[in-house]
Amino acid sequence: MEGCDETRRYVDAWVDGELDPGAALMVETHLARCEECREEADAIRSIKGALAASREGHAAPGSLRSRLLAALDEEDQEKASVEHATARRKHATGFLLAGAAMTTIALATGWRGSINGTGPVAGAAMMPPLLDDIAQRHARNLPVEVTGSEPTQVANFFTGRLDIPVRPVHFRGVPARLVGARISNVSDRMAAALYYEVGGRRVTVFVFDSAVLPRAFDTDGLQPVRVNNQPAYVGNARGYTVVLSERRGIAYAVASDMPASDTLGIVSQADIQ
């Protein structure tokens, strides 16, 4: 079939979500009418999925950790200035505890004023309705319609109920547990609400059609940031932090009662399928 060679050159990038919308559409148009190329895309996805799954459960040996701490100590001792060493030790702690990622995200936003506060950034009257809506639905903590013990079950639950694909989000290296999920609404559109527990705190991930997102984000109460090089928006409503992002036409809103820095830290570890 015509276009197969061309498609196969770029089907990897398509599976990886790296093509711009125009190029992606061209690949999709071909895939819609070519079974062989579709099967190749499936096969790539299969290899990719198996490799991604291999991440699970891998822990660096404990001996390596103590060895690293010793090596960093030695490095510090080679430095003449005590002050200098202390500052560097902070870096070292950051590396090993992975805290640096969150700190640097917080600093990068240049949004110190509200990073540590829990109160709303703007008054309720100026709050974007979308943000307020999400915070309110997170706060309500309604009973789950499907439990989270088996993520594929959660995905299956939403199949046919929502007109967007919903996959539970995996948080890499974060002690997050999927408690359950239910159908919810965001701005009068159906949405999936995925309830997580992260270090004893409640985190809700809302998945919905990105058409709901406002065109202009420069409203009071929403702050543009970059998480893993992707644009995102942070806001605070009713004492809750909400992080909004979009991926392939699907919007994700993460709501928690944690400060913006911690919530962004969690979002930076989110693995969206």
Add this chain to the structure above:
Amino acid sequence: MPHLDALHRTALRLTRSGSDADDLVQDAVLKAYRFFDHYEAGTNFRAWLLKVLTNVFFSKYRRQTLDSQMRALGEGDPVSDGWMGMATMAPNREPERLAERALLEGAVLKALDEVPEEFRAVLILADVEGLTYREIADAVGCPIGTVMSRLHRARRAVATKLGLGAHGGEQKKKSEGDVLSLDAFRNRKKEASG
């Protein structure tokens, strides 16, 4: 310690040796520590650490020359060979069946270990660590088009090692083709459609 776990599993996949992996992680952490000022605030910290690790690996632990790796992968046209039969692999059909997935995962990792270093590094960063093409290009120091091409070949090599490729072992020689260009792709498409 999620970052340390990521560094260690990547080191293990790159070196394929437990003791080399520990040494590589230590070298990389010390280097990252000394050059922390080079880290650009707001960018993906884990990707930066993996870049440091990848650089140390290639400067200190590399065992294969790029030439020999290209030969090992047949340097074929990335599209026309080896892929076709891959989709027929049974576990693909129902990825949600956990036992089959575990089998596939084990087999894929084993196949990954046999992929030449330069290609293996790109595949690990993309599919295990989930880095973007830009982050991978930055980590291995090559253009995005090269990342795309190496990724494509690495995945095909994995498929071939698994015995899934139709003509896996006998790719035809072709001198060039390490670089794919998105722009060229779009332009070609535009010409074709306009």
